[in-house]
Amino acid sequence: MAAMHVLFWFSTCFLLLNSATALQCWKNTTCSGPTDAAFPGPWEANIFAPASRTVSPVSILSKSGEFISKFLGISQLSGNGSGLVFDFGIEVGGLVTLHYSTTGQGSIGLAFTESKNWIGEWSDSSNGGFKGPDGAIYSAFNNSGTYSYTMPNLRLRGGFRYLTLFLITNGTTTVDITDIKLEISFQPTWSNLKAYQGYFHSSDELLNRIWYSGAYTLQTNAVPVNTGRQVPFVAKGWANNGTLGPGDSIIVDGAKRDRAVWPGDMGIAVPSTFVSIGDLGSVKNALQVMYNYQNPTTGAFPEAGPPLLQLGSDTYHMWTMIGTYNYILYSNDTTFLHENWAKYLLAMKFIYGKVGSSGLLNVTGLRDWARWQTGFNGSEPNMILYRTLLTGADLSIWAGDTSNLNVTWHTRAESLKTAINQYCWDPSYGAFKDNATATTLHPQDANSMSILFDVVDTSAKAENISSNLLKNWTPIGAVAPELPGNISPFISSFEIQAHFAIGQTARALDLIRRSWGWYINNPLGTESTVIEGYLENGTFGYRSSRGYAYDSSYVSNSHGWSSGPTSALTEFIVGLSVTSPAGGTWKLAPQFGDLRFAEAGFMTSLGKFQASWNLRRDGYSLTYNVPRGTTGEIVLRCLSVGKFPSITIDGRPVSREANPQLDGPVILLNGVGGSHTIVVR
Numbered sequence: 294m295a296a297m298h299v300l301f302w303f304s305t306c307f308l309l310l311n312s313a314t315a316l317q318c319w320k321n322t323t324c325s326g327p328t329d330a331a332f333p334g335p336w337e338a339n340i341f342a343p344a345s346r347t348v349s350p351v352s353i354l355s356k357s358g359e360f361i362s363k364f365l366g367i368s369q370l371s372g373n374g375s376g377l378v379f380d381f382g383i384e385v386g387g388l389v390t391l392h393y394s395t396t397g398q399g400s401i402g403l404a405f406t407e408s409k410n411w412i413g414e415w416s417d418s419s420n421g422g423f424k425g426p427d428g429a430i431y432s433a434f435n436n437s438g439t440y441s442y443t444m445p446n447l448r449l450r451g452g453f454r455y456l457t458l459f460l461i462t463n464g465t466t467t468v469d470i471t472d473i474k475l476e477i478s479f480q481p482t483w484s485n486l487k488a489y490q491g492y493f494h495s496s497d498e499l500l501n502r503i504w505y506s507g508a509y510t511l512q513t514n515a516v517p518v519n520t521g522r523q524v525p526f527v528a529k530g531w532a533n534n535g536t537l538g539p540g541d542s543i544i545v546d547g548a549k550r551d552r553a554v555w556p557g558d559m560g561i562a563v564p565s566t567f568v569s570i571g572d573l574g575s576v577k578n579a580l581q582v583m584y585n586y587q588n589p590t591t592g593a594f595p596e597a598g599p600p601l602l603q604l605g606s607d608t609y610h611m612w613t614m615i616g617t618y619n620y621i622l623y624s625n626d627t628t629f630l631h632e633n634w635a636k637y638l639l640a641m642k643f644i645y646g647k648v649g650s651s652g653l654l655n656v657t658g659l660r661d662w663a664r665w666q667t668g669f670n671g672s673e674p675n676m677i678l679y680r681t682l683l684t685g686a687d688l689s690i691w692a693g694d695t696s697n698l699n700v701t702w703h704t705r706a707e708s709l710k711t712a713i714n715q716y717c718w719d720p721s722y723g724a725f726k727d728n729a730t731a732t733t734l735h736p737q738d739a740n741s742m743s744i745l746f747d748v749v750d751t752s753a754k755a756e757n758i759s760s761n762l763l764k765n766w767t768p769i770g771a772v773a774p775e776l777p778g779n780i781s782p783f784i785s786s787f788e789i790q791a792h793f794a795i796g797q798t799a800r801a802l803d804l805i806r807r808s809w810g811w812y813i814n815n816p817l818g819t820e821s822t823v824i825e826g827y828l829e830n831g832t833f834g835y836r837s838s839r840g841y842a843y844d845s846s847y848v849s850n851s852h853g854w855s856s857g858p859t860s861a862l863t864e865f866i867v868g869l870s871v872t873s874p875a876g877g878t879w880k881l882a883p884q885f886g887d888l889r890f891a892e893a894g895f896m897t898s899l900g901k902f903q904a905s906w907n908l909r910r911d912g913y914s915l916t917y918n919v920p921r922g923t924t925g926e927i928v929l930r931c932l933s934v935g936k937f938p939s940i941t942i943d944g945r946p947v948s949r950e951a952n953p954q955l956d957g958p959v960i961l962l963n964g965v966g967g968s969h970t971i972v973v974r
């Protein structure tokens with residue numbers, strides 16, 4: 294009775310609280326996102342997302358970029374060409390509202406840029422790419438008076454940090470800008486942009502910021518479904534009223550551009566979304582649109598979602614299939630799986646139909662990420678096919694298939710692995726070649742994936758690859774030999790996971806700090822997100838060698854495909870990952886590197902998953918708390934190789950005879966759900 298009473302009191306209180314605090318979401322979108330963080334704690338100080346969906350700039354700079362003052366609410370423009378730059382301090386996106394009063398006639402120009410390099414009257418480039426900067430939009434006024442101006446929906450600016458306001462007038466007009474407000478458009482269903490469903494914290498402040506910059510990037514990439522880039526592209530300026538897919542919110546490649554669904558990005562963006570913000574609804578809508586636009590005859594998926602709808606990429610076709618696996622793995626959304634299963638089968642038929650007599654995939658859908666060479670029997674698409682077959686095998690089990698697809702697809706994966714190792718391995722170098730011909734190119738993408746996806750057939754070869762990858766490194770990141778002169782945090786997201794996967798922890802952390810550390814600490818960037826790509830000389834261009842003259846301001850500074858450290862730090866450093874839908878089974882395999890402690894958590898439909906470790910003088914302690922009824926594999930690192938350590942679980946000693954296997958430098962234990970502490974000395 295008493296318990297019921299308390300419950301009643303609680304729910305009344307909750308209702309009152311809810312009705313008193315009206316939830317604000319984007320426009321009239323339903324607020325379906327979470328309202329509170331799942332794991333409150335000091336790490337929330339690292340969240341870049343603002344506390345409110347309506348924000349103002351934090352500081353004012355001169356037109357040439359010198360700091361003038363903090364943003365105090367009022368500032369003045371006087372005479373033609375006068376201007377100020379308003380710095381929001383982080384990446385933002387949405388619709389700006391200006392309040393101002395004037396002494397005459399004229400117009401105020403609004404120009405936007407992510408990087409400080411392109412502050413001024415022209416904006417960075419989000420639309421043309423080859424056509425140069427986007428220009429400005431204008432708020433015109435005819436008389437002295439008080440005005441309020443909100444950007445039209447069509448001109449929504451999806452990603453920027455700096456807003457330049459400048460005055461065009463014939464006379465001596467003065468404008469007092471009395472307020473600047475930005476209504477944030479991204480993650481439109483969330484009233485509280487800080488309500489993260491996952492977290493990460495460690496003894497390294499730089500890694501913490503990098504993890505949260507990946508998470509925030511993914512928030513900026515979850516956009517209202519009616520704010521994609523208009524296709525065909527407008528000839529001047531920009532237009533973001535394209536329809537992207539079903540639902541309210543959908544994950545696109547970048548905040549500023551392309552503002553389109555690109556499934557190739559989701560191999561990195563989806564795991565990082567899951568462990569951080571937890572917004573799987575936007576992932577589901579992005580995958581569903583690919584199924585909706587599948588070619589019903591051939592089974593091919595488009596390379597990009599509507600309205601862009603580019604076609605002809607075998608690798609992106611497979612990433613939609615792998616993305617389906619990831620989505621089901623994290624969500625256990627069996628309804629989605631059943632609804633799309635027939636289309637998935639057709640997609641598998643389409644891609645496996647391209648495997649030739651040598652056993653390798655003959656790539657004919659040539660489009661891919663920005664790498665130059667594609668096609669033929671490229672090793673990168675073959676690595677991806679291996680992953681597609683194995684993830685397909687798991688999906689077939691989860692879909693309740695009764696036609697033995699699990700075995701068929703495992704068998705095909707095995708013969709593919711044999712063919713790749715037979716034809717693509719370069720023994721004289723110690724890495725995979727770019728394809729099965731006599732090329733001397735050893736790409737970053739295929740080699741990283743060969744380790745991560747477990748295609749390489751011996752651990753000695755995996756070690757060879759890991760050391761050879763270091764040859765591409767510069768002080769600011771790994772240059773991709775398949776895209777010379779360019780550093781790709783997208784492909785480097787696979788490389789860091791490859792080093793982690795074979796326990797080369799120091800290498801993985803080193804590359805994260807070089808590459809992502811360089812960007813997050815770069816005052817010319819957003820200091821809050823992860824960038825699409827950059828040049829080896831440290832400029833923000835991308836793919837600009839070989840006369841392929843993208844305007845360098847076209848680079849997206851908030852691109853989810855570069856968010857690899859976010860999932861990698863959770864899944865390899867804290868070491869917690871799910872291995873079957875919603876975490877019914879899981880794995881806990883921490884790695885320490887040069888860190889002293891690390892912890893992380895995430896949510897599934899079963900509840901909270903959380904783990905942490907601390908080094909001690911004589912060993913380490915590892916605690917975890919996962920839903921009861923789940924089971925997992927625990928992989929404990931031995932502190933001295935080959936020696937069986939002293940282990941206790943919840944204070945009870947574990948004897949070697951009792952169950953653990955000593956497997957090289959690690960010990961395997963069977964884990965059960967609940968809350969447990971393991972001490973290893």
Ligand SMILES: *[C@@H]1O[C@H](CO)[C@@H](O)[C@H](O)[C@H]1NC(C)=O
Binds near residue numbers: 320321
């Ligand atoms: C609100 O929703 C209605 C119905 O879907 C739509 O017609 C209207 O344009 C929306 N308003 C805004 C401001 O987005």
Ligand SMILES: *[C@@H]1O[C@H](CO)[C@@H](O)[C@H](O)[C@H]1NC(C)=O
Binds near residue numbers: 375
């Ligand atoms: C007025 O200012 C604009 C923007 O700076 C500039 O492009 C233009 O040349 C100026 N006009 C005159 C007449 O100086």
Ligand SMILES: *[C@@H]1O[C@H](CO)[C@@H](O)[C@H](O)[C@H]1NC(C)=O
Binds near residue numbers: 398399461463
């Ligand atoms: C400046 O004057 C010209 C000529 O009268 C007029 O066409 C133009 O619209 C004026 N521009 C502004 C910004 O007021």
Ligand SMILES: *[C@@H]1O[C@H](CO)[C@@H](O)[C@H](O)[C@H]1NC(C)=O
Binds near residue numbers: 433434
């Ligand atoms: C300025 O005057 C023109 C012509 O009368 C009119 O079309 C326009 O709407 C006015 N603009 C503003 C902001 O009042």
Ligand SMILES: *[C@@H]1O[C@H](CO)[C@@H](O)[C@H](O)[C@H]1NC(C)=O
Binds near residue numbers: 447523534535536
């Ligand atoms: C976007 O706006 C343009 C006008 O600029 C219009 O022609 C087009 O139909 C709109 N697209 C959508 C999907 O609403």
Ligand SMILES: *[C@@H]1O[C@H](CO)[C@@H](O)[C@H](O)[C@H]1NC(C)=O
Binds near residue numbers: 649653670716729730
């Ligand atoms: C790889 O492709 C090249 C060019 O099409 C072809 O000559 C070669 O036989 C292929 N090798 C294998 C193993 O498929």
Ligand SMILES: *[C@@H]1O[C@H](CO)[C@@H](O)[C@H](O)[C@H]1NC(C)=O
Binds near residue numbers: 649655656657
């Ligand atoms: C690869 O496919 C293309 C197009 O179907 C075909 O012309 C070519 O002969 C195939 N190559 C191999 C090695 O099978």
Ligand SMILES: *[C@@H]1O[C@H](CO)[C@@H](O)[C@H](O)[C@H]1NC(C)=O
Binds near residue numbers: 666668669670671
């Ligand atoms: C093999 O890869 C190299 C390096 O990317 C490229 O130059 C060559 O054209 C490729 N050849 C085939 C047949 O795929």
Ligand SMILES: *[C@@H]1O[C@H](CO)[C@@H](O)[C@H](O)[C@H]1NC(C)=O
Binds near residue numbers: 690699700703
């Ligand atoms: C799926 O096939 C693999 C390889 O044959 C096998 O090891 C695994 O046990 C199978 N899984 C199920 C659930 O049948």
Ligand SMILES: *[C@@H]1O[C@H](CO)[C@@H](O)[C@H](O)[C@H]1NC(C)=O
Binds near residue numbers: 723753756
């Ligand atoms: C590759 O492996 C071989 C044999 O294990 C070893 O001798 C060689 O040094 C390794 N090369 C690199 C670059 O790791």
Ligand SMILES: *[C@@H]1O[C@H](CO)[C@@H](O)[C@H](O)[C@H]1NC(C)=O
Binds near residue numbers: 837
């Ligand atoms: C960096 O390299 C690009 C491409 O070669 C070149 O256009 C740019 O000027 C270089 N920047 C610097 C600072 O050297």
Ligand SMILES: *[C@@H]1O[C@H](CO)[C@@H](O)[C@H](O)[C@H]1NC(C)=O
Binds near residue numbers: 625877899
């Ligand atoms: C996943 O969903 C299926 C079908 O709804 C259900 O039977 C199963 O228990 C779920 N698994 C987990 C781990 O929640």
